[in-house]
Amino acid sequence: MKIFITSCIPEIGISLLQKKYNVKVYNKPGPISRKQLIKEVKHCDGIISLLTDKIDKEVIDSMPNCKVIANYAVGFNNIDVNYAKSKGIIVTNTPDVLTDSTADLAIALALACARRFVEGEQMMRKNKFKGWHPKLLLGMELNNKFFGILGAGRIGSATAIRAASFGCKILYYSNKRNEGLERKTGAKKVMLNTLLKISDIVSIHLPLNIKTNQLLSKDKLELLKPSSILINTARGEIVDEKHLIKMLRSRKIFAAGFDVFDNEPNVNPALLNLKNAVLLPHVGSATNDARNAMSLLTAKNIDAVLSGKTPITPV
Ligand code: GLV
Ligand code: GLV
Numbered sequence: 001m002k003i004f005i006t007s008c009i010p011e012i013g014i015s016l017l018q019k020k021y022n023v024k025v026y027n028k029p030g031p032i033s034r035k036q037l038i039k040e041v042k043h044c045d046g047i048i049s050l051l052t053d054k055i056d057k058e059v060i061d062s063m064p065n066c067k068v069i070a071n072y073a074v075g076f077n078n079i080d081v082n083y084a085k086s087k088g089i090i091v092t093n094t095p096d097v098l099t100d101s102t103a104d105l106a107i108a109l110a111l112a113c114a115r116r117f118v119e120g121e122q123m124m125r126k127n128k129f130k131g132w133h134p135k136l137l138l139g140m141e142l143n144n145k146f147f148g149i150l151g152a153g154r155i156g157s158a159t160a161i162r163a164a165s166f167g168c169k170i171l172y173y174s175n176k177r178n179e180g181l182e183r184k185t186g187a188k189k190v191m192l193n194t195l196l197k198i199s200d201i202v203s204i205h206l207p208l209n210i211k212t213n214q215l216l217s218k219d220k221l222e223l224l225k226p227s228s229i230l231i232n233t234a235r236g237e238i239v240d241e242k243h244l245i246k247m248l249r250s251r252k253i254f255a256a257g258f259d260v261f262d263n264e265p266n267v268n269p270a271l272l273n274l275k276n277a278v279l280l281p282h283v284g285s286a287t288n289d290a291r292n293a294m295s296l297l298t299a300k301n302i303d304a305v306l307s308g309k310t311p312i313t314p315v
Contacts, residue, residue, distance in 0.1 A: 001045040001306055002065075006032050006053050009072055010288075013048075013295030017302060021045075038062045046302045048072055052264075055079040060087055068305035070298040073285075074098055074155075075235060076315050077208040092301035092311045095154060097293035098285035103158035105284045106203050106233045109257030110147075110163070112278045113229045114140040114201070116255075119275055140200065140227070140254065143167035148199030150215075151234070152178040152187070156205030160185050163201070171195050196223035201231065208235035218243040222252075229255050233284045236262040245270045248277055259284050 001021050005014065008027040017023050026032045026040065031052040041047055041063040049055055051073040060066075060083055069084060070092045081091050112118060116137045123129055123137075147168035149156040160170045161184060170187035172178065173195045181187045192215075196202065202224065206212045216230075216239040224230065230253060232239060241262040247253050255276040261267050264282060271277050285291065301311040 002043055003046045003048070003302060004040050004044045005048040006037065006040075007050050007072075009048065009298070010292045010295040012292050013297075013299030016296065016299040020303065021306070034059075041066065046070065046306055048298045048302065049079070051075055051078050053078060055084070057083050060084055060089065068092065068302050068311070070301045071315075072294055072298050074102075075207055077235065081315060090305050090311055091315045092298070092305075092313050093315050094294040094297050095313055097297055098290040099154045099158045101287040101290035102155045102233055102284035103162055104287075105259060105280070106155070106159045106205070106231055106257075107162045107166075109231045109233065109259065109278055109280070110142070110201050110203065110229060113231070113255035113257045113276075114142060118278050140229070142201075144169070145200035146171055146198050148172070148190075148195040148202045150192070150195070150202065150204045150238075151206035152176075152181055152189075153205060155233070156203070157181045159203055159205060160187055163203075168201070171199055192220065193223055196220055197225070199228060200225070201229045203231040204234045204238055206234055206238060208237050212238050214238070214240055216240060216244075221247060224253050226252055226254065228253050229257070231257040233259040236260045236264060241268060245274070248274050251276075 003017055003021045003023045005025045008025055014023060038059060043065060044063055045065050046068040048070045055069060055078060057080055066089050068090045069079060071079060074093050074095050076093050079091055084091050116139045120137050145168050147163040148171040149160050150173050152172040152174040160181060164170055164185035170185045171190050172187050173192045177189055218240050221243055244256060248256055257278040259280045260282055271279060304311045
């Protein structure tokens, strides 16, 4: 049976698959073109895709033998899952194994914003540090602040637990109550508007779907306090980015930390000039720990489906 992997993921998963299957890896730099993808998947029984590969109806129709699409990501908004299911194809993702890495990054961004890391770093490199000053780069301490998470799933909860250890009071917005999180952190479930009005730090941990697309619209963003910080390690499309940029520019919020953007990898040039924005190139799961585990999990999911067993993490 044939498997196509759209990029060179860590070796551990590839070598597991090579023991049983005919594996082809696309190993040129950068994402595979759509044309090449459609050509490569033709005779495949399974594929491992990246979040940058748009697996829509056309791509799915071009792989009549495919039984499993294993996405090398926890998010799966790049795949038309319903259409895949209608064709009998199982879609899997990589939850759990990247939770801690992503939560670490959300906290890193929160601290970078609160303590103005990038401004300080750039000051040093430009040789502009002229000595200790009582008012140099004043920021915000985390202790006793309201930390609001949007989405209290795996990554949201792991982020909240970290924030609680810094002394933050946790608020969360979620469809479902998360009693485990409430027990561990004293978190309180609140309405979205309440969370946005009260929180000192807001961190987004929702999947992107029709309900969450542009959830933080202009009106919602306007509820944020001028002293607040917004962190997004989920998907750029959840936020009205253009309006957020306006608010950052006019200091209607203190700062924002972005690991994800609308229309990646293109970044709105206006963001590049904002001192109160911290920008990262979508690296939430970018640790050797998470990426090796993601590689192994995608491989095990593929193997399970192709050997007639239940996959570990179907979506
Ligand atoms: C990264 O954004 C992922 O969904 O895994
Ligand atoms: C700061 O460096 C201090 O000593 O307070």
